[in-house]
Amino acid sequence: MVELKSLVEEHELSSEMKGLLGERCRLSEPLARRSSLRIGGPASWWIEPHTQDELINAVKLAARYDKPVYMVGLGSNTLFPDEGIDGVVVRLQGEFASWKVLESLPDGQELVNVGAGCVNAHLVRGLLKQGYVGAEFLMLIPGCFGGAVVMNAGTRDAELGAILEHVTMLDTRTCEVLRLHRDELDVAYRHTNLPEGALVMSAEIRVHKGDVDAARTRAQDDKERRNRTQPYKLASVGSTFANPEGDYAGRLIEAVGLKGNVCGGAQVSELHANFFINQDNATARDFLTLMARARVRVKEQFATELRPEVQFVGFDGWSELARLEALERQSSNVSEDM
Numbered sequence: 017m018v019e020l021k022s023l024v025e026e027h028e029l030s031s032e033m034k035g036l037l038g039e040r041c042r043l044s045e046p047l048a049r050r051s052s053l054r055i056g057g058p059a060s061w062w063i064e065p066h067t068q069d070e071l072i073n074a075v076k077l078a079a080r081y082d083k084p085v086y087m088v089g090l091g092s093n094t095l096f097p098d099e100g101i102d103g104v105v106v107r108l109q110g111e112f113a114s115w116k117v118l119e120s121l122p123d124g125q126e127l128v129n130v131g132a133g134c135v136n137a138h139l140v141r142g143l144l145k146q147g148y149v150g151a152e153f154l155m156l157i158p159g160c161f162g163g164a165v166v167m168n169a170g171t172r173d174a175e176l177g178a179i180l181e182h183v184t185m186l187d188t189r190t191c192e193v194l195r196l197h198r199d200e201l202d203v204a205y206r207h208t209n210l211p212e213g214a215l216v217m218s219a220e221i222r223v224h225k226g227d228v229d230a231a232r233t234r235a236q237d238d239k240e241r242r243n244r245t246q247p248y249k250l251a252s253v254g255s256t257f258a259n260p261e262g263d264y265a266g267r268l269i270e271a272v273g274l275k276g277n278v279c280g281g282a283q284v285s286e287l288h289a290n291f292f293i294n295q296d297n298a299t300a301r302d303f304l305t306l307m308a309r310a311r312v313r314v315k316e317q318f319a320t321e322l323r324p325e326v327q328f329v330g331f332d333g334w335s336e337l338a339r340l341e342a343l344e345r346q347s348s349n350v351s352e353d354m
């Protein structure tokens with residue numbers, strides 16, 4: 017009886033969401049298609065709101081049917097669960113995929129408002145076309161601007177936090193709009209401390225008129241470096257782990273002998289040991305097993321805890337990782353407090 021009630025409610029939610037968004041609400045959308053890693057079962061509802069009103073109405077609808085809401089950009093730093101997500105997965109499009117120059121600042125810089133759905137490479141190309149430099153380090157970072165804000169995305173040269181001003185968010189629990197300054201967000205290496213339930217809608221960055229050719233050269237150099245040193249075009253999330261202070265996760269993983277290590281369809285890249293590749297229909301479990309193996313061995317040999325940079329969306333990846341780490345320790349007879 018309970019099952020029938022929930023089926024009826026899910027059907028109602030589907031038709032109301034379709035009423036709101038039409039074709040921009042997809043049912044049972046395979047998340048593997050929405051992740052650069054090509055891993056993930058179906059999302060019950062995949063939605064692409066184009067306006068703030070659509071977004072707020074969709075979030076309210078999900079809350080009315082007691083369904084969780086998850087945000088993604090291009091899924092280039094996300095691991096989705098094999099069993100999929102029983103919830104509403106939101107990808108911002110339409111007005112969220114645009115940017116505009118707001119004002120000139122007294123120091124000669126320009127304040128630009130960027131929608132969270134803007135693809136990084138499109139944003140940088142557009143800025144350069146209009147003569148603005150300062151954001152070109154984002155060119156080769158796959159993803160949308162919202163994901164870049166959340167991750168404080170960056171390269172060895174620069175990171176988003178350095179040019180970020182304000183972030184405008186929707187509190188998905190209250191549907192209130194919040195606007196916070198960078199200093200209130202505890203922005204750190206590959207980390208931004210967003211309030212719980214916050215969905216980034218847009219943010220302001222500072223850029224300036226400058227030498228566009230030099231900026232293009234910097235982006236081209238970054239491309240060449242990546243093609244030489246990273247399996248950039250293969251299915252991955254880029255760096256699986258954040259670099260520990262003063263060291264490189266890739267160096268540590270290589271040093272414990274895991275370069276090229278395989279679990280099911282997932283492999284530690286032969287080119288860069290911090291890139292884990294989906295080489296042959298890998299599952300989330302294959303990927304997590306490799307992560308667990310790397311964390312256990314690096315902790316054992318170097319007493320360093322590798323922090324996942326990849327984000328677990330729609331499941332408790334940390335618990336799964338802890339379970340798989342216990343299995344790894346058992347098979348290599350390592351005690352937990354090593």
Ligand SMILES: Cc1cc2nc3c(=O)[nH]c(=O)nc-3n(C[C@H](O)[C@H](O)[C@H](O)COP(=O)(O)OP(=O)(O)OC[C@H]3O[C@@H](n4cnc5c(N)ncnc54)[C@H](O)[C@@H]3O)c2cc1C
Nearest residue numbers: 089090091092093159160162163164169170216253254327
């Ligand atoms: C080949 C490759 C190279 C890479 N190189 C780099 C690099 O040099 N530097 C670097 O920093 N990263 C790198 N990455 C990782 C990735 O590109 C960045 O983390 C990027 O910023 C993720 O953006 P996204 O839109 O794909 O985010 P997603 O993977 O879709 O989401 C990432 C996280 O942010 C959340 N999120 C996304 N959008 C929003 C929003 N609007 N509001 C609230 N939460 C949101 C998601 O729920 C998830 O937790 C690389 C990835 C790949 C595949």
